[in-house]
Amino acid sequence: xxxxxxxxxxxxxxxxxxxxxxxxxxxxxxxxxxxxxxxxxxxxxxxxxxxxxxxxxxxxxxxxxxxxxxxxxxxxxxxxxxxxxxxxxxxxxxxxxxxxxxxxxxxxxxxxxxxxxxxxxxxxxxxxxxxxxxxxxxxxxxxxxxxxxxx
Numbered sequence: 273x274x275x276x277x278x279x280x281x282x283x284x285x286x287x288x289x290x291x292x293x294x295x296x297x298x299x300x301x302x303x304x305x306x307x308x309x310x311x312x313x314x315x316x317x318x319x320x321x322x323x324x325x326x327x328x329x330x331x332x333x334x335x336x337x338x339x340x341x342x343x344x345x346x347x348x349x350x351x352x353x354x355x356x357x358x359x360x361x362x363x364x365x366x367x368x369x370x371x372x373x374x375x376x377x378x379x380x381x382x383x384x385x386x387x388x389x390x391x392x393x394x395x396x397x398x399x400x401x402x403x404x405x406x407x408x409x410x411x412x413x414x415x416x417x418x419x420x421x422x423x
Contacts, residue, residue, distance in 0.1 A: 274361060277362035277366060278363075282373065284395065285367065286374065296384060297312065299312070308386065308387055310385070312382070312384050314381070315381045329379075331375070331379075339369060354413060357407055357411070360407030361407060362403070367395075367403060370399075385398075
């Protein structure tokens with residue numbers, strides 16, 4: 273389940289980025305009803321543009337190491353994590369893999385969701401934040417350890 277959801281998240285994000293890049297090329301912003309508009313930006317950095325001055329290869333290698341560590345953790349934690357936590361891990365992993373795959377193409381990540389009051393982001397970023405929230409929420413839903421249980 274973990275890998276299936278992660279692959280689905282990554283594939284959906286990469287397809288959405290390709291569609292956005294094609295549809296928004298040469299356009300500044302497409303106003304939509306509601307709080308989110310479309311605006312095509314290419315982020316050479318990590319979250320919020322951090323590390324944008326680093327060489328693209330350096331950021332890609334660091335990101336790949338972090339994704340590998342996340343994969344290792346998710347794979348080993350999944351059997352003992354509740355369903356909510358596994359869903360969070362899968363979304364985190366899928367979003368991270370999608371942004372890494374996008375960055376590996378040309379050294380930048382395609383962003384297209386724009387609010388005007390928050391940095392422009394993409395579906396993978398939404399998956400990462402949602403996954404982190406689900407993982408955090410799952411820790412509150414874990415049953416308390418029983419007395420005498422080995423930790």
